[in-house]
Amino acid sequence: MFDIIIVGAGLSGLQSALSAQEAGLTVAVVEARDRLGGKVWSVPLASGRGVVDLGAAWVNDSMQKRVWRYTQMFGLDVVRQRLEGQAVMIAGEGEGGRVEFPFGIMPEFSAAEKRDLERVRDHIQAESMQTGLPSQEQDAVTLDQYVRDLGARPKTRSMVNLWSQVMHGVESSEQSAAFFIDYCRRNHGLLAIRADDRTGGQYLRYHQGTSAIVEGIAGLVGHANIHLSSPVASIQDHGGHVSVITTNGNTFQGKKCILSLPTTLYKDINILPPLPPRAQEVYNSTRLGDYNKAIVCYDRPWWRDQGYNGFFMSFNGPVNLARDTSVDEKRQFSLTCFVNGQFGRDWSRLRSHERRKVVLEQLAKVYKVDRDSEVWRPIEIFDQVWMEEKFSKGALTPITAVGHLTKFVDVYGKPVGNLHFVGTEFATEWKGYMEGALETGERAVREVMNMLGPRSTL
Numbered sequence: 430m431f432d433i434i435i436v437g438a439g440l441s442g443l444q445s446a447l448s449a450q451e452a453g454l455t456v457a458v459v460e461a462r463d464r465l466g467g468k469v470w471s472v473p474l475a476s477g478r479g480v481v482d483l484g485a486a487w488v489n490d491s492m493q494k495r496v497w498r499y500t501q502m503f504g505l506d507v508v509r510q511r512l513e514g515q516a517v518m519i520a521g522e523g524e525g526g527r528v529e530f531p532f533g534i535m536p537e538f539s540a541a542e543k544r545d546l547e548r549v550r551d552h553i554q555a556e557s558m559q560t561g562l563p564s565q566e567q568d569a570v571t572l573d574q575y576v577r578d579l580g581a582r583p584k585t586r587s588m589v590n591l592w593s594q595v596m597h598g599v600e601s602s603e604q605s606a607a608f609f610i611d612y613c614r615r616n617h618g619l620l621a622i623r624a625d626d627r628t629g630g631q632y633l634r635y636h637q638g639t640s641a642i643v644e645g646i647a648g649l650v651g652h653a654n655i656h657l658s659s660p661v662a663s664i665q666d667h668g669g670h671v672s673v674i675t676t677n678g679n680t681f682q683g684k685k686c687i688l689s690l691p692t693t694l695y696k697d698i699n700i701l702p703p704l705p706p707r708a709q710e711v712y713n714s715t716r717l718g719d720y721n722k723a724i725v726c727y728d729r730p731w732w733r734d735q736g737y738n739g740f741f742m743s744f745n746g747p748v749n750l751a752r753d754t755s756v757d758e759k760r761q762f763s764l765t766c767f768v769n770g771q772f773g774r775d776w777s778r779l780r781s782h783e784r785r786k787v788v789l790e791q792l793a794k795v796y797k798v799d800r801d802s803e804v805w806r807p808i809e810i811f812d813q814v815w816m817e818e819k820f821s822k823g824a825l826t827p828i829t830a831v832g833h834l835t836k837f838v839d840v841y842g843k844p845v846g847n848l849h850f851v852g853t854e855f856a857t858e859w860k861g862y863m864e865g866a867l868e869t870g871e872r873a874v875r876e877v878m879n880m881l882g883p884r885s886t887l
């Protein structure tokens with residue numbers, strides 16, 4: 430009998446395991462996939478030029494202390510997000526819809542459009558610097574309705590929709606204003622989420638890829654304590670102990686169980702006794718976004734020759750936003766294109782070669798190049814669709830149904846019997862990010878220890 434069985438070997442599960450061991454407890458980590466890391470997944474390039482991150486990529490040294498501690502502990506090399514050069518905004522069809530601008534999140538629209546976008550952005554930023562939960566009124570309307578009610582002009586609404594697509598993989602009409610504002614509140618505000626410099630979430634990347642953090646933590650936990658290729662089918666809380674049963678017939682017995690999957694996946698597991706009705710209602714209604722990456726690797730960073738920094742946004746899709754994700758030291762030159770929300774849903778239905786074709790066509794259009802351009806000669810392309818991953822079913826983090834964030838705050842993420850819940854969606858800081866996943870892992874073990882009271886072991 431283990432002290433704690435942890436379901437899932439993503440960052441929240443692995444951090445739970447490590448924190449539990451540090452508290453003197455024994456653990457078994459039971460993971461469905463044949464690899465570690467969940468939504469962290471760095472894969473090597475066939476060319477031998479380093480890796481690309483199909484999932485999480487960016488970190489911040491001053492704002493994400495847990496991730497940064499591991500960065501230093503494992504001696505990882507970082508590269509600063511490259512901002513030098515012009516960014517491009519595609520806000521409409523034709524030449525008139527294309528704007529080049531220096532790095533920042535505010536493209537040069539007309540004066541009136543710019544004023545309107547700044548007004549709504551500043552309103553959301555001010556809301557996101559408040560504390561506590563947003564109001565029930567904000568939870569009762571979609572984000573799109575919320576900005577319409579603020580009198581937003583069409584371009585402003587499109588920009589808010591783009592934020593929704595790139596932050597959560599859904600349209601602004603598919604999440605409540607409260608969910609969006611709460612997410613911003615937990616993550617240092619809208620501007621920090623959108624920023625690619627030292628003030629925000631897209632500041633640094635790793636030469637070794639983010640999987641190096643996962644591998645490092647797993648090494649500390651001990652690979653013998655982690656059971657891969659073991660999808661959990663059933664969790665039975667007997668009161669005195671918990672049985673965790675996998676689809677391949679193995680049973681793990683523990684005194685407590687920490688569940689680290691996104692809540693959207695809870696319904697895939699037979700939990701007995703069933704979770705309380707209100708917990709089931711909120712968890713059964715969360716959804717994950719269509720959150721995809723097309724990573725296009727080149728022999729050379731040709732876009733820099735033309736004065737571009739590789740950052741572009743598009744209201745026309747299918748790519749909503751792209752960034753230069755090169756690691757020059759390894760001669761890994763890539764553009765990472767996010768194909769999210771409705772565009773991502775449509776794109777994921779295409780065959781792989783068609784997905785790649787439409788992305789290259791869009792790059793050619795954004796950078797105004799002809800058929801002779803290097804745009805058409807990538808050395809490798811990845812088209813990662815997270816909705817197709819059976820043990821993720823989308824990304825970035827589960828989104829509560831309209832009205833549910835405030836209605837179910839008393840049960841959401843709260844322990845039930847011997848079951849405890851972790852995962853980036855429950856993070857109080859950097860929700861949706863690796864840092865947030867680590868935070869919940871640490872917190873769950875404190876929660877378990879506090880419930881034990883003066884007894885120091887289970």
Ligand SMILES: Cc1cc2nc3c(=O)[nH]c(=O)nc-3n(C[C@H](O)[C@H](O)[C@H](O)COP(=O)(O)OP(=O)(O)OC[C@H]3O[C@@H](n4cnc5c(N)ncnc54)[C@H](O)[C@@H]3O)c2cc1C
Nearest residue numbers: 437439440441461467468485486487661852853861862863
């Ligand atoms: C495309 C993309 C880009 C991202 N970019 C960034 C970024 O730049 N910076 C950043 O900080 N974060 C980023 N993230 C988010 C980051 O990856 C996540 O916040 C974090 O990894 C979530 O960790 P987790 O432990 O909460 O969940 P997960 O990683 O989802 O872990 C859950 C684990 O449970 C396992 N599991 C599922 N079902 C079962 C079952 N039945 N039995 C056993 N195991 C099961 C899964 O296989 C998985 O390993 C990105 C994510 C994606 C997908």
